[in-house]
Amino acid sequence: MNTSTATARTIALSLIRRGLEHVVIAPGSRSAPLTYAFAELADAGLVNTHVRIDERDAAFFALGLAKGLRRTAVADASVRAFGGAAAAGVRGAEPSAVAGGVSGSTSPQTPGLVAVLTTSGTAVANLHPAVLEASYSQLPLLILSADRPERLRRTGANQTIDRQSHVLGDVRLRFDAPAEPDEASLTASVHAAVAAAVGSEGAGAGMNAPYAMSSGLRGLSTPGPVQFNVQFDGELTPKPEDMPWRPEVGEANRLEHRPHVHAGFAQALEMLSRPGTVLLAGSDCDFGAHRAGELAVAFGVPVFAEPSSPLFHLSVPGHPGVLDDDLAESITGVVRTGRITQYRQDQRLLANLPTAEIQTDLDWAPADEYGSYLASAGLTGQTPDADAKRWGRTAASESHIQRAAGVRETLLGRTTGVIAGQPTVTSEVRSQHREAAAQWHEVPPTPAEPPAGVSAVAAIVGAAAENAAEHGTVAQIFLASSNAGRYASALAGNEALGRVQMSASRGLAGIDGLIATAAGMALTGPVSKQCPLRLIIGDVAALHDVGGLLREGGSENLPALQIFVLNDDGGAIFGGLEHGAGHLRRHFARYFATRHGRNFRALAEAYGWPYQQVAAEDLLAAAKAGSAGLFEVPLV
Incomplete structure (x- = not known):
């Protein structure tokens, strides 16, 4: 050899x-x-x-495989903790008899x-x-x-x-x-x-x-x-006598990611008990955020979340608009979790106020360490059982954080069972947070995106939720960078979020490789042909990764993936930034809007994807059907 x-x-x-x-x-x-x-x-x-013949897309496809594997590990942990109805994190599912729930011994297994x-x-x-x-x-x-x-x-x-x-x-x-x-x-x-x-x-x-x-x-x-x-x-190349090769694998030595709870967690718990604190939640990097969700419920703290956060269904609607309002001056501290990248208002908040952090991979830490921190903060004791696990759907069905906080306090006031290791917080702390959040009740969300884009995303999310309900699971939606996430942010408070988990590549939030990433996720993530992954992507990002549509010829079927291209003919996102100012208008069209005047029919057909141009009134039916393909949604 x-x-x-x-x-x-x-x-x-x-x-x-x-x-x-x-x-x-x-x-x-x-x-x-x-x-x-x-x-x-x-x-x-x-x-x-x-x-994959192109190295850039090969790497992004591999990235998607890794994302999908981690999301499946998180979904499997939910099943072990709460039973089949909670697969993939269905909000409102009944817990099983597993002591400790997500806080207990059911941390996700390293994929x-x-x-x-x-x-x-x-x-x-x-x-x-x-x-x-x-x-x-x-x-x-x-x-x-x-x-x-x-x-x-x-x-x-x-x-x-x-x-x-x-x-x-x-x-x-x-x-x-x-x-x-x-x-x-x-x-x-x-x-x-x-x-x-x-x-x-x-x-x-x-x-x-x-x-x-x-x-x-x-x-x-x-x-x-x-x-x-x-x-x-x-x-x-191997010699003829060395082929074929059928080795004995022998004993496996699989390595695990089992992080320690960061010392800063104690500071986060202390800060959550202070009036004027908000919880700022970004992308969970596919680690899951069950424990952060437990803490949000237990403290009743106002949540400002990006759409790619698992806590988005608890978020104050239009929270960037709240942060632009004078009432935001009542915020005195921030507890952050996840990767926070989407809104400039969030970055200003982090730069100007005392902060503490809940580590992104907290769900993967040993249960005894997590429980020890809760005990040290005096937070262990009786907490609700089935009712506690309904917080997600109930909160998501309300229109504003004030009502959601009241619902959560009602739930946490009941002691119908004991789940070891979950946090219990006094009603006084929760009342203080509710009163602090009440002032935002009259602050209307200020959408910065065109209504057509918001309506399209709402239709896709709603259809995905209905599709997931029919199959007893949670719909997986992958949001491309740029406008897709901003359109989705308008859905805070939407009841459909109880059946939907949105994710994104928010590490550096680039627009490259997103189709290839989604294709990888569709192979290893918690999706199926009946309930596929839905990618919501803009036309510029889609053009940036046309090569991601290429599959192996003759041996690779279409993945369980629906690609929804929201086509506004160029970089519309720049119009909502400072580049859209009147005195810069003469340079905007060429250097930022980059209008291309193309549709995606020929590209989809060339790469072997079923194609459909979908009008707004037909989008709900197309998304609910779940058939793999590329669906173009004209916004202009």
Whole structure:
């Protein structure tokens, strides 16, 4: 067996033993040894392989696979905690007999790992946008980059970057395996790479692994991308006598992400008890936010949430407008959770007031640690059982936070059962928060988006909720960056949110790779052909990732995905920003609006997607049907 084949097989098998489930392969010659290794393992049913010809979309597709796996893990934890009706987080579902509920011993299980494989040179650089999104979204992603041998670096050799292992910024850890590695050192380095990607305890020791180069910019305490660069020299294909390859996997050593509760959690609990505090909730990075939801209910604190937060159904409607009002001066402190990126008003709030944080991955922390913090704050005791779990749907059905706070206080005033580890807060604290929020009752939401976009999103969300109710689950909606999230923000208080979970790529909130990301999520997320993932995306973002529509020819069916393109013919979002001011109008159309005058029929058909242009009055029926395809919604 030649060295390249032996090296590739050691890496591939070591990854399988440590929880690798999916590999996205971008074709290339230098990476062929690993391609053949994974192809053989796929033939043996040991890993799922996917092929994408464009490296940028390959990476975003892998990112989507990782997002979907994490969302499924969170949904499975809900099932274990509350039974089938609560699958994927249905608000209002009855809890099962599992003691502790989500606060107890049913933290999500760490999902399988996803890798993306590329050849050398600029192929690696094309992964960078997705790597950055994975880093800031705390998503585990293993980058397997094939490289020329050390002897060809700094010689001007073809497709050779002198420091390829340093091309990708913001990785948790980077490795550079030589062309003739020691097997034990190679196996140890693979283990360290997976530990760093998953964010498992002891991941910091990976910096001392044999082939580790350096840590990235964001540390090793949270999951994220890791680059494993491998030099290949000599023969790049296995010999005939080495095929087929059917190895024994042996004992698995799957690594878990089980974070400690951050010390700052005590400060957050203390701040939640103060009048004038609000809870600011952003994207949960697909970790789930059950415990943050319990705290929001227990304290009755006003919630300002982005649509991609699981707490959005509790949010003050039109909260950016509230923050623009003089009444916002009564806010004295902010507890934040999740990645907060969507509204400038939220950023001003964080910059000008005392803040505390509930860590984004709190649901994944050990139950005993979480319970200890609650006990230290005097928050344990009797809490409602079935009624406590109805808070989501009840609150979402009310039109304003004042009424929602009253509903929550009523629910929490009942002690129909005991669920260990859930927080209990005095009615005095909840009353103080309700009184502080009451002043916002007369502040009308001020929508900044065209009514057509809001109506379209409302129809899609409503149809998705009806579809989910018919199948006893929760609808999954993926919001593209730009206007889609802003349209969705107008739905705060909508009753349909009890059956809908919205998510987004808010790590860096770029508009690139969103179709490819959604396609990956549709394969591994908690969706089905009957209740598919719905991507709501603008025309500019869709044009930016047309390549995401491409699938493997002849072997890959359409994913369980509906793509709704809200076509307003250009970058309409800039019109609602300072760039739409009158004195800048003569430059707006060309440099910001970028009108293209195109529809998506020919593109959809060229890439093999069913296409339908949907008028506003027909949107509800099209979305409810659940058939995969690209649905274009003209807004102008």
